[in-house]
Amino acid sequence: MSKTILALLTALLLTTSTAVLAASADERAQTAAETRQGLLKVVARYFGPIFLMAREQIPYDGDVVKANAEKIAVLLPMIPDLFAADTSAFDLETEALNNIWEDLDDFNAKAQTSAEKASALAAAAANGQGAAMQAFGELGGACKACHDNYRQQN
Template identity: 35%
Template sequence: MISFKQFATVASAIIVAASTVVYAAEKSPAESAQEYRQAGFEMIRYHFGPMAGMVKGEIPFDAATFKTNAEAVATLSKFPMHGFIAGSYEGDTEAKPEIEKNMDDFKSKMETFQVAAADLAKAAGEAKDVEGIKPAFGKTAESCKACHKEYREEK
């Protein structure tokens, strides 16, 4: 006879194992990649928004906050590319299938964004006022638009 305690331990181990299997089976590599890149862009937007607000004069300029956000975007810019894997352009995604066909161009647009974001972080560290940051911010915003225009289906 096994005790109730032993039974409970075994039962909970089975439940954990079963839910792990279910969790693993729930998401295909394509779905995981889509969620990964979308989450990355959400994080980028979270930091990009306040900078846009300051540049437009909607939020008072604060050099330290701007710098923190610019550095975050520069770091985060390195991640979304990992999520653009083969066969991940259908389903719950706004990424156009053209990405797969024009991967070199897509990668080069991502690199333009990464370079612009790094320059923006540098400018934010040196500038005394928002005017000094505007050109670098403009270039970064342009790099988002240039890619979305070609490769993102805005639903």
């Protein structure tokens, strides 16, 4: 690879994230926490409109349910990648409980179940509001199962 392209890529990453080029373990842990929080903010972004439909605050729209559930279904399988780094030894602003890394297989399995429920919701969107909302409830339950075990309770 040419030095010009490498310089371009270096500049790109330095302005996007210090994670890759981070000098210290503390910086890497901080970036890991921000990255996984970032992922879940994006999940919430797509979850939100379906939730407002469930609360009947906005009209039901099967196309939006399908599109958003498909996004959630590709985001949730990234959870194992983004939680692979065990940050339990670091002093971070995080609601992630340290037992994630004690029970990582179970944590990852719960993330996988959630992803499957999101795919099921995307499929159910074609079957009308009743089917979609039932599938949405199951997705919410799968999210909650993971939060109850691995996220600080507020």
